[in-house]
Amino acid sequence: MSLQGIWTQVKSVIVFAWFYGWLAVIREPFWLVSSLLNPLSIVVIMTIFGGVRYMSFGLLGGLAMAVSSSGGFTIIGDAAYLRLELKYQSMLINTRLNPISYTLGLALSELTYALPGLAVFIILIQLIMRIPASLYLIIIPILALEWVAASMLGFTLSTLMNDVRYGWSLSGILGFLLGTLPPVFYPAYLLPTPYIALVSPVSIVSTVLQYIILKANYPQELIKLSVIVLLAETVIFTILALRKSRWRSIY
Amino acid sequence: MSNQVNSVKYLLGAKRLLMAGGVSLDPHGIVINAEGLGKTYDGVKWALRNADLSVNRGKVVTLLGPNGAGKTTLVRILTTELEPSTGKLIILGEDALRNPERVRPRIASIPQEAKPIYFVTPYELVFSYLVFRGFSISDAKAEARRALEELGLWGVRNKIMNNLSGGYKRRALVAMALASNAELVFMDEPTTGLDVFSRRSVWDALARLKGNSTVILTTHYIEEAEFLSDEVIIMNNGLVVSRGTVSELLSKVNGEYVVEVYGISKPIFEGYSYVKLNNRYLVYVDTSEDSSLIASECAKIGGKALMRRKTLEDVVIRLIGGWYSDEPTGDLDSS
Ligand SMILES: Nc1ncnc2c1ncn2[C@@H]1O[C@H](COP(=O)(O)OP(=O)(O)OP(=O)(O)O)[C@@H](O)[C@H]1O
Numbered sequence: 001m002s003l004q005g006i007w008t009q010v011k012s013v014i015v016f017a018w019f020y021g022w023l024a025v026i027r028e029p030f031w032l033v034s035s036l037l038n039p040l041s042i043v044v045i046m047t048i049f050g051g052v053r054y055m056s057f058g059l060l061g062g063l064a065m066a067v068s069s070s071g072g073f074t075i076i077g078d079a080a081y082l083r084l085e086l087k088y089q090s091m092l093i094n095t096r097l098n099p100i101s102y103t104l105g106l107a108l109s110e111l112t113y114a115l116p117g118l119a120v121f122i123i124l125i126q127l128i129m130r131i132p133a134s135l136y137l138i139i140i141p142i143l144a145l146e147w148v149a150a151s152m153l154g155f156t157l158s159t160l161m162n163d164v165r166y167g168w169s170l171s172g173i174l175g176f177l178l179g180t181l182p183p184v185f186y187p188a189y190l191l192p193t194p195y196i197a198l199v200s201p202v203s204i205v206s207t208v209l210q211y212i213i214l215k216a217n218y219p220q221e222l223i224k225l226s227v228i229v230l231l232a233e234t235v236i237f238t239i240l241a242l243r244k245s246r247w248r249s250i251y
Numbered sequence: 252m253s254n255q256v257n258s259v260k261y262l263l264g265a266k267r268l269l270m271a272g273g274v275s276l277d278p279h280g281i282v283i284n285a286e287g288l289g290k291t292y293d294g295v296k297w298a299l300r301n302a303d304l305s306v307n308r309g310k311v312v313t314l315l316g317p318n319g320a321g322k323t324t325l326v327r328i329l330t331t332e333l334e335p336s337t338g339k340l341i342i343l344g345e346d347a348l349r350n351p352e353r354v355r356p357r358i359a360s361i362p363q364e365a366k367p368i369y370f371v372t373p374y375e376l377v378f379s380y381l382v383f384r385g386f387s388i389s390d391a392k393a394e395a396r397r398a399l400e401e402l403g404l405w406g407v408r409n410k411i412m413n414n415l416s417g418g419y420k421r422r423a424l425v426a427m428a429l430a431s432n433a434e435l436v437f438m439d440e441p442t443t444g445l446d447v448f449s450r451r452s453v454w455d456a457l458a459r460l461k462g463n464s465t466v467i468l469t470t471h472y473i474e475e476a477e478f479l480s481d482e483v484i485i486m487n488n489g490l491v492v493s494r495g496t497v498s499e500l501l502s503k504v505n506g507e508y509v510v511e512v513y514g515i516s517k518p519i520f521e522g523y524s525y526v527k528l529n530n531r532y533l534v535y536v537d538t539s540e541d542s543s544l545i546a547s548e549c550a551k552i553g554g555k556a557l558m559r560r561k562t563l564e565d566v567v568i569r570l571i572g573g574w575y576s577d578e579p580t581g582d583l584d585s586s
C-alpha cells in the first residue's frame with residue numbers, strides 16, 4: 001500500500017472516531033459512565049472484602065479489563081448493530097475502508113468514550129502505586145496490543161452474528177469469560193499453575209502489569225511467554241479480521 | 252482527482268481480461284457484465300436465477316418487479332456486498348468476485364434498508380462518508396455541502412437524525428451516494444417515503460450524475476422509472492423477465508390507453524385486449540374515444556371505470572401478472 005493509501009486509512013480511522021465516538025460522547029454523555037461501571041464495581045467489592053492490598057490487584061485488573069472492553073467486547077454489539085440494523089457496514093464496504101481500518105475506527109470510537117473511565121483507573125493506580133513515568137513506556141504498548149487484539153477478535157466474532165441481540169449478549173459473555181473468570185482481578189499465582197493466565201489476552205496483560213508494577217512473584221518464563229502470546233494473538237486476530245471476518249455478507 | 256488514474260486502471264483491467272479470454276467486453280462501454288448470476292439463501296429456493304446482465308457506462312438502469320422479485324438480491328451482489336451462489340461478474344473491468352476490493356472504492360451504494368446513525372447530523376454523515384471514500388477534508392466539506400443543498404437538506408444540516416422525519420433521513424442517505432461522484436452508483440428504492448418535492452430533487456440530482464456515473468436504481472414508482480431510465484429490467488421470481496428501453500417495453504403491450512374497470516360481473520370488451528387482475532379488468536385501447544366508449548358502457552351495467560395512459564405498470568402486469576387474452580375465452584365468455 002502506498003504512503004498516500006496509508007494516510008487515507010489513518011485519516012479515515014480518525015474521522016470515524018470523531019464521528020462515532022466523539023460525537024456520541026458530547027451528545028450522549030451517559031455512555032461514559034456505563035463503560036466504567038463494570039470494572040469499577042469489581043474493584044469496590046474486592047476492596048471491601050480484601051482490603052487495600054487487593055485493591056491494587058483490582059485496579060490493575062480493572063485497567064486491563066477496561067482497555068479490552070473499550071475495544072473488543074463493546075465492538076461486538078456495536079458492529080453487529082451497524083451492520084444488521086443500519087446497514088452501515090454495507091455502505092462502507094463501497095469506500096476505501098477495509099476490515100482493519102473499519103475495526104480500528106470502531107475501536108477508537110469505543111476508546112473515546114472509555115477514556116474518562118480509563119483516566120479514573122490510571123489516576124487511582126498512580127495515587128496508590130506511584131508508578132515511575134518510565135514504566136509507562138512498557139505499560140502503554142502492552143495495553144495497546146491488548147486493545148488491538150481484543151478489537152480484531154471482537155469485530156470478527158460480530159460478523160458471525162445474524163441478530164443484534166446475540167451481539168449484545170455475546171459482549172457480556174466474552175467480558176465474563178475473558179475478562180472476569182481468568183486471573184484478571186486476582187493474582188494468577190493463586191491458581192494451581194499461573195500459566196492459566198495465558199488463556200486470555202486480558203489476564204495476560206493483568207499478569208504482566210502485576211509483575212512489573214506490584215513485583216508479583218511470577219516465573220520470568222511466564223512473563224516472556226505472555227508477551228509472545230499477546231503479540232501472536234494481535235497478529236493472528238488481525239489476520240482473522242482481514243481474511244475470515246464477513247466483511248461482505250453471505251445472507 | 253483519480254478519474255484519470257481510474258480510467259487507465261480500468262483500461263488495463265479490461266485489457267487483461269480480454270487477453271485472458273474472460274468475458275469479452277468493450278473497455279469503453281461496459282461497466283457491468285454478469286453471466287449466470289444466481290443466489291440461494293437457504294439452499295432450497297433461488298432468490299435470483301441465472302441472471303445475465305450488461306450495463307453501459309453513463310446509463311440509468313432501473314430494476315422493476317414485485318416484492319420478492321430478487322431486485323435487492325441482484326443489487327447486493329453487484330455492489331459486491333453479497334456473495335452469489337453461481338455466476339461470473341465483471342465490474343469496471345475487474346473480476347468483482349475474485350478481487351472485490353479493486354472495485355469497491357469505485358462504487359457507491361445505498362441499501363434498501365439503510366438507516367442513518369441517529370446521533371449525527373446530515374452534514375456529519377455525508378462528510379465522514381466522503382472522507383472514507385478518499386476525499387480530502389476540504390473536498391469532503393465542499394461536496395457534502397453541494398449534495399445537501401441539492402437535496403434541500405442544507406437547512407437541517409445541523410439537526411441530529413433522531414429529530415428528522417423519515418423522508419429527511421432517507422434523503423440524507425441518498426445525499427451520501429450523490430455526493431460520492433462514484434463511477435457506479437446503486438440506489439435501492441432511494442425515493443421510497445419521499446414527498447413529491449424531494450423526489451424531484453433526487454431526480455434532478457440523478458440527472459446531474461448521469462453521464463459521468465452509471466446508476467442502477469430500484470423503485471416501485473412507475474413514473475419515476477419511465478422518467479429516469481435509459482433501460483428498464485423487469486424481474487419476477489428471481490428471473491429477469493424482460494429488459495429494454497421504456498418505449499421498447501411499452502410496445503410489448505397493445506394500445507395506447509388503459510381503462511381499468513371494476514364492479515362488473517363479466518367482461519364486455521370483445522375485440523379489445525384485456526387482463527383480469529383480481530376483480531378488475533384492464534382493457535387496452537388505441538384511442539381515447541374507445542376508452543370513453545368502454546367507460547360509458549361499463550357505467551350502464553353498474554361498473555366503475557378509470558381511464559389513463561398506458562405505463563410500464565401495464566408492461567409489468569402483462570409480463571408477470573393476471574392472464575392476458577386478445578379474445579375472451581373459457582367461462583368468462585359464457586354470455
Ligand atoms: N437475507 C435473506 N435471507 C433469506 N432469504 C432472503 C434474504 N433476502 C432476501 N431473501 C429472499 O429472496 C427473495 C428475493 O428478495 P429480494 O429482497 O431480493 O426482493 P426484492 O425484489 O428486493 O423485493 P422488494 O421489492 O420487496 O424489496 C425473496 O423471496 C426473499 O424472501
Ligand SMILES: [Mg+2]
Pocket residue numbers: 322323324363439
Ligand atoms: Mg428490495
